[in-house]
Amino acid sequence: MFIYRTTLIAAAVAALAACSQQSDKPEAAASEPTAAAASGGELVVKIGSANPLTGPFAHWGRDSDNGVKLAAEEANAEKIQLDGKTARFEVVSEDDQADPKVATQVAQRFVDGQVAGVIGHLTSGASIPASRIYSEAGIPMVAASVTSPKFTQQGYKNTFRIIANDLQQGQALAKFAVGNLKVKRIAIIDDRTTYGQGLADDFAKAVETAGGTVVKREYTSNSATDFMAILTSIKGEKPELIFYGGMDAQAGPMVKQMKKIGLTVPFMGADGVNTAEFVKLGGKDAEGTYASSAGASKAAMPGFASFNDKFKKAFNADIQAYAPYTYDATRVLIDAMKRAGSATPAKYLPELAKTQFEGVTGPIAFDEKGDIKNGSVTLYQLKNGQWAEVGAPAPAAASAAQ
Missing domain, CATH: 3.40.50.2300 (Response regulator)
Known part of the structure; x- marks a missing residue:
């Protein structure tokens, strides 16, 4: 729960058209390349964050989205070098309404917008159909709340999860x-x-x-x-x-x-x-x-206390559920890019599979299916x-x- 996890009744096409893309960097155009050189020699690396941001599960979605944004903000402060330039990580947030049909549309927008990787989707019902689109495009996907066993049983090499099933x-x-x-x-x-x-x-x-x-x-x-x-x-x-x-x-x-x-x-x-x-x-x-x-209690998370303080300061809100996991998922994605020295999916995907990362939620490593070990x-x-x-x-x- 998250709630994978659950599927809302399909929204009307008109409602979908009214859904606006949200980003922590609103000035960025959706069609901007994944690693476009910006002024000052920066490399813009877009990370997709897919969650229900409206509807009855919006409290889960906003919480998860904020975890991604906090991780990206901290990574930007580190001035990470990728492909010979200083990387600036930009979160592109989309509302999938926890609906499978909407989720596939969101996935296609991410592909068309050339995101370097995706954190999400929140629910299994949205994640499973969206994962096929990411797989075909070769875009890594790290799930922080998807608990359906089917998610990692599809045979895709680009899908990972950091939580038990x-x-x-x-x-x-x-x-x-x-x-x-x-x-x-x-x-x-x-x-x-x-x-x-x-x-x-x-x-x-x-x-x-x-x-x-x-x-x-x-x-x-x-x-x-x-x-x-x-x-x-x-x-x-x-x-x-x-x-x-x-x-x-x-x-x-x-x-x-x-x-x-x-x-x-x-x-x-x-x-x-x-x-x-x-x-x-x-x-x-x-x-x-x-x-x-599907994970350790807050008391058992090695980095929860510090993360909780940072989260409250950044968003003036209490953690609902999955923010620590989406934060870790984002840091895992960025860590793989660092080790590969590149934000190009084909280059850093092999490093993502070899992840050995000490996160807020605990140690993170993946098995051959992309499941977290020792969930x-x-x-x-x-x-x-x-x-x-x-x-x-x-x-x-x-x-x-x-």
């Missing part, structure tokens, strides 16, 4: 539900997105493996607000826990409606639920919810309005999990 999250959550919470009868709801359905499927398989039983499977959409019929149907099966594969925008109202019909069993989700927005939407009815994050999952429970860590399963290689 949903197979690992589903297994950790199921093991905790059956082993720690001692529940056997579990109902599952998902939002039918690439993220939500894939996560729910992985969780369901892991529940059966752990010795539990899925007593009911239901689905909704990522734009729904009324879950009463689904929850009433589930209540009749007498579940001991309800798992939701989806995002905070639906999970918040869902827990309120659970309490309204007297369904008081524990509620569980993954990184799409583990947000401050869920706490706000669910209110007191969200208390006790369990959720995971971790952390479990939380909502207590007194705050997400409190309740467990961190031992790291497992993403490639082994898949």
